[in-house]
């Protein structure tokens with residue numbers, strides 16, 4: 003057991019170090035659950051009116067964004083929460099579990115803290131075990147909080163089931179992050195890997211559930227489906243939760259095996275010697291920022307492009323499903339946009355735009371991390387002004403966003419065009435995707451302003467994407483006030499031909515100017 | 526001749542910490558100026574102010590005739606900098622980092638870069654994250670030393686280097702000053718300063734303790750004297766210029782001696798019949814310890 007020596011001590015250190023961050027995570031996720039429960043009731047004071055939701059959640063775009071739709075034929079507050087909103091609670095728990103593990107494993111190792119610890123009386127597996135206990139504990143506590151949120155629905159058994167589902171998602175993605183932390187050499191890459199798996203799990207479940215009502219074989223490859231297939235508040239069953247338990251155990255075993263095979267500080271991928279000179283192209287602050295962002299741009303373009311291809315390829319089945327829909331639903335759906343495939347594709351474009359915004363935040367985040375690492379100092383001690391330095395990161399984020407947007411738009415457009423055999427579909431969808439660029443520019447501006455004012459505030463920018471996602475998917479359903487909708491930068495930019503997107507560029511310009519000013523006046 | 530660096534009365538606080546508290550520094554063209562002080566004395570803070578990375582709360586700074594905060598970019602083209610804590614971009618190789626850093630400040634001398642890579646025995650093809658501390662330091666040093674700059678500012682440049690590389694570094698610095706360039710380096714390694722520098726400024730708790738040419742400062746310091754005399758040497762301890770006097774059982778006495786009183790004390794010792802005498806020259810180490818020691822004692 004000496005390989006686990008010191009686990010208890012590390013656990014206390016981790017909890018001490020993480021008490022604020024982890025409490026905020028757990029608190030926010032539980033709050034999100036309470037809020038969703040409340041918001042549905044506030045928007046539909048009469049439970050009978052919930053039927054109006056069906057138009058959205060039973061269309062293909064709705065299914066992709068919510069779940070397999072158990073119990074939604076006769077919707078109640080409880081089934082609407084479990085069938086529509088629970089996915090987003092699960093998503094938050096997934097990120098919580100993954101970040102907790104990466105923070106306490108690879109991030110510590112990268113910074114050299116583990117070396118200090120490893121030289122003490124601490125076993126090889128102790129840090130990994132401590133990280134796992136922290137992540138699982140946080141997932142379980144969150145699960146209990148969610149039980150509290152859904153308690154008011156009056157079925158204790160279903161509330162516990164839903165809480166267990168949330169915890170299971172956190173535990174599985176903590177395991178995935180543990181494996182990623184062994185493979186990647188840097189915390190940033192480990193987190194990107196884990197995020198990519200979370201994204202893939204969302205997409206796979208969406209596509210699987212669109213393929214067949216209540217989910218197909220494909221859905222079962224996604225941890226989100228394992229949770230949703232327990233059908234809480236509809237026809238509850240516990241056995242699907244066996245899958246995450248077994249998978250999580252395998253993942254943790256795998257990460258332990260990988261850990262035992264590698265050196266401290268190393269990843270599993272061997273290092274090859276690189277260039278001995280910088281290319282002629284790498285010559286200034288702008289090209290440096292782009293060069294540092296290159297790997298990230300390629301990765302995100304592949305990810306977003308692939309998700310676009312996947313969603314787009316369903317266009318034919320979406321069109322087909324129109325024929326089978328009841329007449330009243332058809333009117334609801336067609337009233338939205340006139341063309342069901344367009345409505346579906348517009349929703350997917352919005353989803354991809356959120357992903358582009360995530361890329362952009364991570365890219366601008368570099369301002370803060372370069373400063374913390376001390377690399378900003380050498381650049382600013384060269385012939386680079388503060389403005390140029392901030393500007394270079396912002397430009398790199400903008401250029402990257404354009405590339406990722408194009409990848410997403412082309413993926414969606416080409417797949418929809420191919421699926422329907424109609425090449426005229428391609429360009430409008432690329433344009434629809436590009437229409438979100440001003441909104442992404444707002445996100446970039448806000449992130450840069452935060453990073454410039456106080457590097458530690460930069461994470462607050464995620465709230466913008468979180469709010470954009472909530473307002474975009476549920477704003478109309480829960481009848482948010484117009485001002486709240488307008489607070490989302492994505493709100494005014496919809497597919498071309500609908501509303502104009504005049505305000506975001508202005509807003510982003512203002513944020514950008516503020517960022518530059520606050521950089522120049524810091525210290 | 527106008528000074529390359531002229532700083533006076535610098536004050537900088539971080540919350541409750543007073544990192545600099547009325548600090549003065551002057552560096553003349555063509556000299557190697559050292560900047561000596563224990564950890565946390567305020568060396569890095571001063572250098573960051575000189576580079577316009579931090580803004581002093583009080584005091585005046587002129588660097589190469591300009592204002593380091595206002596004219597940062599123009600001034601940085603004329604200087605090269607080695608930070609105290611070198612971190613490299615994890616995904617760039619050492620060679621790429623050297624070229625990038627050089628180009629960011631306006632280009633570097635290709636021939637000298639190749640020569641320095643050779644002399645410092647660096648493998649430029651490795652990724653930044655795989656370098657050891659010493660090798661990261663070499664990357665930063667090569668990027669700075671390969672620049673054709675008027676002024677080189679280096680914050681503890683030899684930290685992490687092995688003795689061979691340290692000697693190589695000293696050679697390179699001498700070559701640079703031979704070409705009339707100015708060097709400011711901070712250090713807490715006294716031997717390095719003694720070997721390399723013309724002037725030294727000692728900083729402690731954010732104030733200048735002493736500054737001047739190394740040769741002049743030595744006069745102010747005490748030699749360590751060990752002597753054995755035929756007659757009882759107890760009276761020596763009362764003489765002016767003698768400090769920390771102690772006598773052993775077998776007639777052995779030890780004390781430290783102020784340079785200005787050497788003649789009187791030696792005469793007194795001779796009168797008591799010197800059997801053996803050993804006098805260690807004042808090392809910067811002793812000077813440093815006495816300065817730092819009194820600072821601690823007076824607190």
Ligand SMILES: Nc1ncnc2c1ncn2[C@@H]1O[C@H](COP(=O)(O)OP(=O)(O)O)[C@@H](O)[C@H]1O
Pocket residue numbers: 539540542543544562563564565566567568569570571
């Ligand atoms: N960014 C900062 N925030 C707070 N305190 C700082 C900061 N930078 C330096 N200090 C403090 O200022 C003092 C001088 O630091 P520094 O200039 O780095 O010393 P040196 O380089 O001589 O070792 C130390 O007490 C240090 O803790």
Ligand SMILES: [Mg+2]
Pocket residue numbers: 565568569570609680
């Ligand atoms: Mg320092």
